[in-house]
Amino acid sequence: MFEKTIGLGKKELLKKKELEKKPLSKILLFHVGISTHGLETWRLQNKLTAEQSFRKGFEMIDQIIDIQLKHKLRILTLYILAEKKQSLKQNPEEFDVLMKVIQESLDRLAHSDKIHQNQIKISILGKWFDLPSEATETIRNVIDETKDYDNFFLNFCINYNGQEELVDACRLIARKVKADKLDPELITKSTIKESLYSSNFLPPDIIIKNGRGKSLNAFMLWDSSFSHIYFTGKNFPEFTELDLLNAIEDWKKS
Template sequence: MLKNLFKLWRRNEPKLPETANEEVLLKVIDPARLPKHIAIIMDGNGRWANQRGMPRAYGHRAGVESLRDIVKLCSELKIQYLTCYAFSTENWKRPPKEIEALMSLLVEYLNKEIDELCANNVRVNAIGRTEEFPYDVQKTLNMAINKSKNNKGLVLNLALNYGGRTELVEAIKLLGRDIKEGQLSPEAIDENVVQRYLYTSNFPDPDLLIRPSGDFRISNFLLWQLAYTEFWLTPVLWPDFRRIHLLQALVDYQCRERRFGGLKET
């Protein structure tokens, strides 16, 4: 009954009923139909801070609380992969002070959270050109990855110095090198072969992409992997994004019919 009501809501209402609290949403969600892989563009920190007359770094720090909430809920729900867009290749264009604050915050987050992440069986991973980060950031990131590498629960995949186009360029270079060295025939190239050269070669493509902050773009994020991902957009800024919003996204996701370009027989 609840599931049918939410299907009706999705067709006719712009937002969830006021009675749809966390407890109600948890009852509606089918644990057997949860996405394996959720991707999130953590956007809106700067605007959140500006609205409060505070520096942008204040918004980034507030956004960490949202990340903590979402990681914990994904772990509880036994989501397998969570990829969070934390720092893009384009973010180097920001003011040096903001970049320095972001680097410091990443180090602080990993140092403070790694023990709890491990206690919850979370494995930390990173994709992107992390070798371009300052030494202390690389050292802390490697510490978190190594300390959690044997955990079998949620994979927290941080996209750091990541760009979708950069990923594809690097994949093409590696693919071309293997062709040149005779390890790969051009005729053998298909989607599965290309996938092997991506940063996410060991992960399934995201089932669900969540974009807070009201923007309608993917911002150079997972360009190959999002081909058939379901999008869920919300005007809520990332520092205000909490468990209730992720649950809303999951309910909406489960009300959709994923056809991957085909049609189901009626």
């Protein structure tokens, strides 16, 4: 059963069953963002290699897709990889390992029956085109394989930084102004939204931040202006379906 794979205790199972009695279909919840922070801390605590922790992270993503389908969440955005420069500064060798795991995982999703049967469109937000060629080829393939789907939307933030997203939006707007395609006096908040990586998606209703720190780490910086922020206080591999249900309950009370 799914509960066993995510390690829920008896008390958690009881609370989960109680929360599941409240149908999400009656709640106007369209978009949930989830960060994957806490992998490094979890790896050190469990004395694992970088590759083992990265693979565990993508196993978790498979489970979160199940949660998305179970609760009919139209849009799910996962913060996978911060901007490449930051990652390289931390550890170039680990970055190469992560690239390998990302490629394998995205290739698996591109051929996943679950993805195709449920018509889940996969998009990548961030400067993914600056990644190594092998990774960009895999990314283009998974985008192409799911481009015509519109039942569910699964976004991965890869080589992503929320501040850079705004900088790129400003550059795009500036080019339009320079080309006389846009009057500066007509620039609005909508103009900025239309220039973001996430331009095709509604802003998140809820952002669930994993990891011990209480910072969004520039995750969907513009789009999160009115999002409900829920901090699990857990490392990402410890995230469970109950955390999602708790976040929704917290959001409903706000």
